[in-house]
Amino acid sequence: MGITNDRGRYYWVKRVPKRFQGIVLGADGKPVSQVRVALHTDSETEARRKAAQVEAQRMAEWAALAAGDTAAARVHYEAACQIAAAHGFTYVPMGKLTGGDIDELLSRVMALAGRNPGPESREVARAVLGAVPEVMPTLPEMLTEYCDLTATRHIRKSEMQKRKWRLPRDRAVKHFLEVAAPKGKDGLPVPMRVDEISRSDALKFRDWWSVRVQKGMQAGSANKDFGHLSEMFSTWTELKRVDLANPFTKLRLEGDTEKTVPAFSxxxxxxxxxxxxxxxxxxxxxxxxxxxxxxxxxxxxxxxxxxxxxxxxxxxxxxxxxxxxxxxxxxxxxxxxxxxxxxxxxxxxxxxxxxxxxxxxxxxxxxxxxxxxxxxxxxxxxxxxxxxxxxxxxxxxxxxxxxxxxxxxxxxxxxxxxxxxxxxxxxxxxxxxxxxxxxx
Missing domain, CATH: 1.10.443.10 (Intergrase catalytic core)
Incomplete structure (x- = not known):
């Protein structure tokens, strides 16, 4: 990222990264190799602050364009969320916007007014107005995002401690998919998107664990799976601002006795x-x-x-x-x-x-x-x-x-x-x- 001063006014200037070349277009509709944006200030300090914001917006917009070309729906949706956030809005699907508070919709439309037409502006409009299809991650992808979102919990952990912390959560996801997910041609579970997981799926998982406990498994093992899945789901939906009901609540199996380790004499x-x-x-x-x-x-x-x-x-x-x-x-x-x-x-x-x-x-x-x-x-x-x-x-x-x-x-x-x-x-x-x- 760079800024330049032209006759007392500052501009943000950036060479288009190779991965975005050919999709970033100029005013004439032709690909450009460098982009320049007026920052509308004569203060270098303010220019640097604004330049950082412009950089974040443009990189998100270009990522959305690239994702659209490759039909990477999930990446495209994530990029749309980033674009909306860069413009001061939480991504909300268009159906919810048009059926909700009219003032919220008007504020988004007004924020888009005056933008020059072009591919970048269209992507911004689609993001701010919620026109990009909402694509949820699979359960394993949600686990990865959950780990990233909670990274500060583990700053003081050693690498071994981090692996030991992640292991039971990976195991809970694996167990659930083996029970509830559809099977592919190879007979292996096909990861479910989080919005596809129903309460019935969760109860099916509870039933599976109930049978195992009746055959001698510890109920504590089942409850750990339930607890990990529920906490991951609730934390992810909260921090990603996703409106989904948690299907993994209140699954706990009762009747387990805590096994204690006795002392040697x-x-x-x-x-x-x-x-x-x-x-x-x-x-x-x-x-x-x-x-x-x-x-x-x-x-x-x-x-x-x-x-x-x-x-x-x-x-x-x-x-x-x-x-x-x-x-x-x-x-x-x-x-x-x-x-x-x-x-x-x-x-x-x-x-x-x-x-x-x-x-x-x-x-x-x-x-x-x-x-x-x-x-x-x-x-x-x-x-x-x-x-x-x-x-x-x-x-x-x-x-x-x-x-x-x-x-x-x-x-x-x-x-x-x-x-x-x-x-x-x-x-x-x-x-x-x-x-x-x-x-x-």
Missing amino acids: RNWVANKILEPGALDDLNSEAVDVLLMMVNTGLRPSEITDAPLYDFCTDAEIPFHRVAPNGRQLKVQHTRRDIPLLGVSLDAAKRIVARGGIQKYHDKAGSWSNLVNKYLKNNGLKETPDHTAYSLRHYVENALLAAGVDDRVRADILGHKYKRPSYSDGGYLAGRREALQKIAL
Whole structure:
């Protein structure tokens, strides 16, 4: 984009991009390679502001022209929405405009008055007056747009966290289309446009999940699908200003019991998991992550995703730092420092000696799958419901049994608690004193 001054007045000047050459026409109806628009000001500051607006309008108009040539209906519709927005209007289909508030229609007609006739002006008129056919995205396309619209939610997430966040939403869309979408010649689901999805389709999906739950699937899995689809739909329609009823509301299946992970008993941890040789067939890094949990109650990801410098084993009071470090913490109060003692300190020192977490960095899920399988195959699960995460619950129970103050327990485990902010460093000694009561 550029501006030029001609006899004290400023103009916007731009060379037509290659992808639009041949479709941008001059006053004589012939293609032009450069466009010049009067900005009607002698102020350079105002000229630059106006030039940015003109640039946005013209690029949207040219995109609409190009889309019209290639019959890309969806792109054409999106471009029309952008053109309308660039001229200060929300895109509204013509049928709704003519049947609605006459003042709204008149304001749009007046905004178009005085424009020179030509292909660009016609596209502007079609956009402002809602004459471009309204084309909705398919459900997978809506998911992609939803992710773009909510990008600021994930600024602090690592790439792995972003993938884990997107995965269940992709899965919900896949499940729904497998059940409700028509099938193509290849037998695969044909993605449905969002305005084609009916309440009946959503209820059909609920029925499909209901049968699966009755056969043993968790109702929570079904409700996650319903929740993801409903939230995506409502957010997308709200932010895109699309007037569509959400077909995915009120689908929740009742009667599910929340499955909780039980805590290991102290006897089991001391005499089974820490029995000499019990973990010998597990790789050393996986073992040390597990052992770091024993006296800290740390979440696996708080260990696997930590950089080397968060393993502060040489400090006066050795500790492990839980900090964002390029990833999003579960909640802000999980940021904390945890003293290291006993087998957990020994494990942290071995991790440091190896140069930090290598094999399972940013792969807490892979670590959990491996360790849980190992515990199962080697008789190290106290009950079938116990998992590696049961160590975190063990620490919580052990601290409670030792009479540790609830505020200190919350500090150690990263639970929410209304507490004062410490600045003298004494909190670390207090946490160490509490953990010494249960350390193995």
